[in-house]
Amino acid sequence: MSPMTATLVGLLGVPLLALLIGFLPVSGRRVSRFAAAYDVALTSDTRPVLSAYLTRTSRWRAGGGAIGWLAAGAFASGSGGYHYFLGVAGYLAGALVAEVGASLPVPEGRRRASLVVRRPSDRLTWGARWGPVLIVATLGVHTWIYQAWSTAGRDRVSPSQVMLALAGIGLATAVLWLSCRFVVLRAPKASA
Missing domain, CATH: 1.10.287 (Helix Hairpins)
Structure with missing residues (x-):
């Protein structure tokens, strides 16, 4: 394999693998382990919420890591470890986005406009x-x-x-x- 091919495989293979793993469905075992680790009782109401949370966070983390890895390949002139650094930075940024998105309240009921001016x-x-x-x-x-x-x-x-x-x-x-x-x-x- 030529050095250019190896570089291209490394540049595209790692993010693709991260995305494939990140977008896998969340198993019931993983939800159970997460619930046990955080002392959450698993019921028919909490299981879908935890599953959706774990799905969202793993997808955002994988996407952030893939974008960081690709950004290192696009912007770094040498190999000097930028891929790892920006990949981890992207992963952490994805985790942050997922956590912020999970903490935003979802309005109950039908959405309606407020006539209060918000400045x-x-x-x-x-x-x-x-x-x-x-x-x-x-x-x-x-x-x-x-x-x-x-x-x-x-x-x-x-x-x-x-x-x-x-x-x-x-x-x-x-x-x-x-x-x-x-x-x-x-x-x-x-x-x-």
Whole structure:
């Protein structure tokens, strides 16, 4: 096998294997072990909930790990362990997304529109609204300056490193924006 073929098999084979394993159906034995580990009584009501939770988390983890592994292959110029690092980082990001998604409340009954105007200023402080924006803007300026003056006594920064940094900044922006939206769009607490 040529080195190029081996690299291609390693680049595509590992994420494909992770996705195949992550998207396998959850066995009843795994649900039982999970319930025993967390001291949850298995009933006809809790079994489907635990099964759906385990399915969702394993799929998000596998997807995150596969995306991280592929990102390392696309952006890393050398093999130096980036695949493992970004694969694990993607796995953990997938786990985080799955846990955040699992913790969001599902509204009961039929959905209906609320006529209450929800503005960020009503629910978030100034720092919570503008702090993340300022942090992300500072990171963007820092990345731009580092790329513009990278030849001044330092090694040249590859465009893939800048693209990866900007993608990370974009991801941070999306996470911060979505978290603010979740706070603002939460249903108001009923007054007693």
